Amino acid sequence: MILLIDAHIHLDHYPKQDIPLLIDVWRETGIEGVVAVSTNLSSCYETLDLACRFPDFVYPCLGWHPEQPLPNDHELDELIQLIRMENHRIAGIGEIGLPHYSLEKLGYPSLEPYLELVTMFLREANDHRLPVALHAVHDKAAIVIDLLQREQVTKAHFHWLKADSATLQAIIQSGYMVSVTPEVCYRKRDEILAAQVPLGQLLLETDGPWPFAGPFQGKQTTPVFLQDSAIKIAELKEIPLSAAKKYVTRNARMFYNKE
Numbered sequence: 001m002i003l004l005i006d007a008h009i010h011l012d013h014y015p016k017q018d019i020p021l022l023i024d025v026w027r028e029t030g031i032e033g034v035v036a037v038s039t040n041l042s043s044c045y046e047t048l049d050l051a052c053r054f055p056d057f058v059y060p061c062l063g064w065h066p067e068q069p070l071p072n073d074h075e076l077d078e079l080i081q082l083i084r085m086e087n088h089r090i091a092g093i094g095e096i097g098l099p100h101y102s103l104e105k106l107g108y109p110s111l112e113p114y115l116e117l118v119t120m121f122l123r124e125a126n127d128h129r130l131p132v133a134l135h136a137v138h139d140k141a142a143i144v145i146d147l148l149q150r151e152q153v154t155k156a157h158f159h160w161l162k163a164d165s166a167t168l169q170a171i172i173q174s175g176y177m178v179s180v181t182p183e184v185c186y187r188k189r190d191e192i193l194a195a196q197v198p199l200g201q202l203l204l205e206t207d208g209p210w211p212f213a214g215p216f217q218g219k220q221t222t223p224v225f226l227q228d229s230a231i232k233i234a235e236l237k238e239i240p241l242s243a244a245k246k247y248v249t250r251n252a253r254m255f256y257n258k259e
Contacts, residue, residue: 002245003032004230005252006223007179008095008133008159008205011036011058012046019050022222023057031223032249033057035205035256037095037133037159039065041075044082051089059091059256061133063121066099069106070113080124087128091256094133095159096121098140115147122151131155131255137162145170157255160207161193168196177255179203182225185232186214195236199247203255204229 011034014022026034036051036058038044044062051060062083064071071079083093098114099106108114125132134156136144141163148156157177161168171178178197184190194202208221216225234244252258 001030002242003030003249004204004223004226004245005032005059005249005258006034006206006208006226007157007177007203007252007256009034009036009208009223010039010043010210011050011208012038012043013209020053023054026223027057029224030227033059033258034223035059035061035091035133035252037061038063039095040068041071041079041082044079048082048086048090059258060089061092061094062086062090063094063096063133064117065095066097066114066118066135067102068099070108070117076117076120080120083124083128087130090130091258092131092133092155092157093121093125094157095135096132097135098144100137100140111143115143118144119147119151122147122153125155126151126153131157131257133157133159135159142167142170145174145176148176149174155255157203159205162189165196168193172196172198172201175201177201177203177251179205180229180233181205181207181210182212182214182216182221182229184236185216185228191232191236194233199237199239199244200251202233202248203252204233204248 038047047060051058180194204226234241
């Protein structure tokens, strides 16, 4: 069996008491591991705890999700210190980026404080040679590309990307990674995007426990959905399913330093 890696999941958002059993099930159904991203300071600690409990399955990332208020000074200082202290055993910095969906609700007059925050994280990533997992969608993706290039970041992963063709091409030309969710199985927009991303830059994710429609309607989101995503990728790329799985798993291992 060719195993798969979920390149972006909020593992700490699943019921704590269920996680050991869930991981057992996921392993049995062809999942090698998960890249577990964090959303805030407490989430970072929970993700690290999960990585300690399941070290060969959970690849932890530490960060601050941008679709929420900015961290206060104490939270930010503690998070930066945590990244520095744990840099040897985390897989990357994330989820970081720029707000889009909640920008108006956040009440900030501009993106500037978020630009400062993500720049700080990018510099930490460079200092510790860590990849970054990015939340940068629609018009925010182009802004983040400029930041990445200004800070000379070479290892960046645009998770669940939504962007126009020009922005996608800029991401591809820069050598950054792009991941697609199970939406690729039933949404034309995601099919078109996945078809354009070279196999060497493509990852599969669920962003679980975020729910999905189509064939996944009413089901708890699980990395096992990646089996369906891999079938769709094989179809779009016109390659055998085994080859599609090998590519995306190898990509995740190499990008998140698991090889």
